[in-house]
Amino acid sequence: MRIILLGAPGAGKGTHCKRIVEKCGLEHLSSGDILRKERAEGTELGKEAQSYMDSGQLVPDELIVKMMAKAIRNAPETGWVLDGFPRTVNQAQELDKALSSDGQSVDLILNLKIDDSVVMDRMTGRRSCPKCGAVYHIKNLKPRVEGECDKDGTELVQRPDDEPEVVKKRLDTYHEQTEPVVGFYKNGKKVYEFDASKSADEVSAKIFETLDALAKA
Numbered sequence: 001m002r003i004i005l006l007g008a009p010g011a012g013k014g015t016h017c018k019r020i021v022e023k024c025g026l027e028h029l030s031s032g033d034i035l036r037k038e039r040a041e042g043t044e045l046g047k048e049a050q051s052y053m054d055s056g057q058l059v060p061d062e063l064i065v066k067m068m069a070k071a072i073r074n075a076p077e078t079g080w081v082l083d084g085f086p087r088t089v090n091q092a093q094e095l096d097k098a099l100s101s102d103g104q105s106v107d108l109i110l111n112l113k114i115d116d117s118v119v120m121d122r123m124t125g126r127r128s129c130p131k132c133g134a135v136y137h138i139k140n141l142k143p144r145v146e147g148e149c150d151k152d153g154t155e156l157v158q159r160p161d162d163e164p165e166v167v168k169k170r171l172d173t174y175h176e177q178t179e180p181v182v183g184f185y186k187n188g189k190k191v192y193e194f195d196a197s198k199s200a201d202e203v204s205a206k207i208f209e210t211l212d213a214l215a216k217a
């Protein structure tokens with residue numbers, strides 16, 4: 001199965017992608033995580049992406065499309081969930097082209113809907129594991145031991161782009177450049193929408209209800 005998870009920064013894309021891949025045995029392809037890995041490794045791509053990411057802007061399409069096309073090509077045949085890509089209409093068109101040249105297409109689009117006011121609290125309270133990528137929140141999704149990853153005990157960190165001013169810029173960028181991607185997909189495909197302001201478990205339950213119903217259809 002090939003799934004795209006859309007939504008504003010902080011809507012819960014990473015959180016729900018991790019739950020979907022665990023349950024369905026798919027590959028989680030997060031453009032943000034791949035970029036952060038490139039940065040940590042000091043690659044040319046990572047260096048180029050740094051200033052865009054830290055200021056809440058999008059990394060140029062040509063860099064992202066090439067990076068994600070490679071990740072998709074290397075993914076196992078069981079399928080994948082895209083998280084954070086595509087983020088512009090141009091990226092969505094390029095993804096369509098790349099998939100159709102490999103005889104593939106997207107099966108399902110899930111859109112997490114949320115108000116900007118909820119996002120600010122989520123982002124400033126987010127903590128993540130630099131080792132395994134698990135995501136927590138200091139109030140809503142606490143780790144068992146404060147400040148430590150449940151899975152591997154690594155000290156949790158805060159992302160530099162989760163500062164309030166950068167979050168505001170990321171939301172502006174989302175409304176200007178990424179929201180139109182939802183309209184692009186609604187023109188040709190069924191987009192399933194979820195109220196992402198509910199608790200993470202309620203949102204997951206709705207997502208799995210949809211996935212189960214589609215599997216039975």
Ligand code: AP5
Nearest residue numbers: 009010011012013014015031032059084122126136199200
């Ligand atoms: P990226 O890493 O993709 O960031 P993002 O889209 O801004 O999304 P986030 O990872 O911040 O949020 P999320 O929706 O995954 O939420 P999460 O599950 O963590 O991109 C970073 C940067 O890279 C971009 O700004 C850009 O520069 C660049 N980039 C990436 N892709 C690109 C592309 N395609 N083109 C160009 N540039 C690109 O949840 C957030 C918090 O809320 C967590 O603490 C979580 O525990 C909590 N939470 C989640 N769900 C709930 C819930 N239901 N109730 C309560 N708390 C919840």
